[in-house]
Amino acid sequence: MPVPDEPTPPGGTPRAGSRAAARERTHAGLLDAAAAVFAEKGYGAASVGEIARTAGVSVGSIYAHFAGKQDLFLALMDRRRVAEMDDARRHLADGLPSALHDLDHRVTATADDGRAALLAAEAWLYAMRDPDFGADLAAHQDRLRADLLPLIRAERARRGAAWSLTDEEVATVALGLFSGLVQHRRLARDSVPADLYGRALLALLDGLATRD
Template sequence: MSSESDEPVRQRLTRAEAKARTRRLLLDAAARVFARKGFTGASVEEIAETAGFSIGALYSNFNGKEALFLELMAERGLGRVAEAAQTLDRHEAGTGEAAAELGRLLVHVADKDIDFAPLQAEFWLYAVRNPHVLDTMAGALRAPRQELEGLVATWLTEQGAPSEVGADAVATVVAALFQGLVRLRRVDPDSVPEELFGQALRWLFTGIGAAPDRDRPAPEEPAS
């Protein structure tokens, strides 16, 4: 089993840097083991060995494989929101270019990131069967959800959406749409063409933009 000192370093790491490096190596090892064995089949012993650490080192950084998996899930979620934000930095929201690029993002996740989508489904089923995990799962996903809400809030402002439309609710719909289409494409790729996700977002935000704002005074009826 290797140790942290096996790799040459230019200078001595601080305690915080060494801890961050250990956590990173454990997370990377966990991702590989989960991909091979699934969440249920993976063991903390194999994850620690793959990372080159003892079980004690793993438990000094994570409570167990649930915590490892949830941190990986949150990282993936943040990464996808960041990619969407970069797309909207390059192209104005609601344009065909933005829709096309967001569609390609979904297709990449569905077709290339072939290990993690099934793992998410497996962990969701595990959490449902172990209700004590659900609150922990919700907490771990709070950061990517908040990032998505911020992105959605910008979209709503640009669309001139009614004030009663909450970014949190719309973010929930967008996340569910993305996750659902990823799973459906894995099952039936022809039913989810590359352009569908972008089109669906345009339909969603066009409908929101057309909704009446209850805070605005209704137009006066013309005098008869």
């Protein structure tokens, strides 16, 4: 007779020895293996079987957690999104100026991470070739923008000024600036100083203030 999962304690973290905790560890291990295979082989050439072998599990174990390769790739991207936005919320709690060092570090760390560079390149390339995957990637970008929007609104309120762009547009530009600088630094490291993102973002927001 199946043993039911132990209830998750207050706070949302499963107990270390519970079946739920074991499932979370397996889930994380599958994402780690997928990141390695996608970065090495590319999305198109990667297979569920190879990801399973890298993780040391059966193919069936992957399908117990994910609907397929595309679902696995998007889950991998969402894991990174959640981690990055958790960092952003923590760093921006006291306003943008106090968070500039951490934001700049995020740009350089992302640009200098070879695996992250390959995964991002694979995502965009495959999205251009496969409309369904492109739609899913666009939805991922929408979630990222929605995560950022409350932080943008809080910064505008902290400044006490109206902007010439909507908060949604500011969020889009901030994400585009981040992605663009990351790509430039990957190709030509010296072209993007370590503090450029923070300085550019401050200049952008200062310039958005409407004047009577």
